[in-house]
Amino acid sequence: MTQALPQEKAPLSPSRLSRQSSSTMRIREKAATIRKSFQRPKFWVTGFGWCLAACAGAANTIAFKCWMLYASHVTGSTSNMAFRLEGYQQGEYGSESLKEACSLVFSFLAGAYACGVLIDKNQVHFMGKAFYGLALVLNSALLITAAFVPGRLVPACFVSAACGLQNAMCTSHFGAIIRTTHVTGTVTDIGSTMGRISMIYLRKACRCAPLNDIDRAEIGVDARKLAVLAGLWSFYLIGGLIGIYMENVIPGPRALLVPAFVTGSVGLFYMACRRLLKNYIKKLEQDRFTADLQEAQQALAHMGSRLHDLEAGEDKLVVELDAEMGHMIEALHEVEADFDNVYGESGREFARQGSKCSRASSTATSGV
16 A cells, blocks of 8 residues: 655745735835834933923922812813803802813913914924923923912912923924823823734734734834833823922922922023034934944845845745845835934935835845
């Protein structure tokens, strides 16, 4: 009785190899686009946002302990306006209660308006047209004024204006992900981001399938967002605790001098060392760009040698070549982001040419 010999797996045809290679490249390009959709703020930007969140948390708790008013809660103040309007019509509240709610909302709006006047760019811009230092000094001046102005509503309005100025300065330049004076949106983003990550793992577990490049890219982006958001919430809480203890040590509104000192010091430092700070940060971006460019060049050289081997008839190198192409595309996207940070519009145009070269290379690979 003869035993059937195991049949060797027939090699894939060149056309099928080409289709698989094209599909893999499309997936990796989409994954690279997803990774590029969220660039985590630089460490110094994140640390700056966390510091401001702590200052806002301290100012808000001090305002509540001193005047029983939350300075940064525009949502609550707006709802309070509705209650006061209804109570005013029913004769339950006087006009003073309605004036209190309206004043807090208007003060926050006035602070955000002042930020728009001082800083008219929607991105970090270190030249003289963007008065970041002046905005921080003005924030500190508003808190100092609130610490010494007598009364209850007027000093709370000064704190609310400082919160509006600070929140507008951060959200307009670092994106809506960084809110430093309230955490409602922050907690919302934390919950939705965790839900997206959980759903990806649950979907793959139900299908008993491994994560692909797109799934890993989405999880990586959401994980970077979570790191920023969790830090903001934590520092806001820490700032609130500091504010409570500061008010116990320095009774009354004078405790506002602590967050005022922090924001004022940062503003004055920026105004005094703006040029030095600008050159230092630009040097960091240039060093990063140089490293990413070298990595892209190495990936291109290595891919060229792989293409030479593939042309020699070694079809088994297709998978390895796909991996090299994915690495090269990611490196070129990093170069594009670095060009955008360092050289602005001219760098963006040059980087787009680099992306076209990567797409042309992937097309050539698919045809091999």
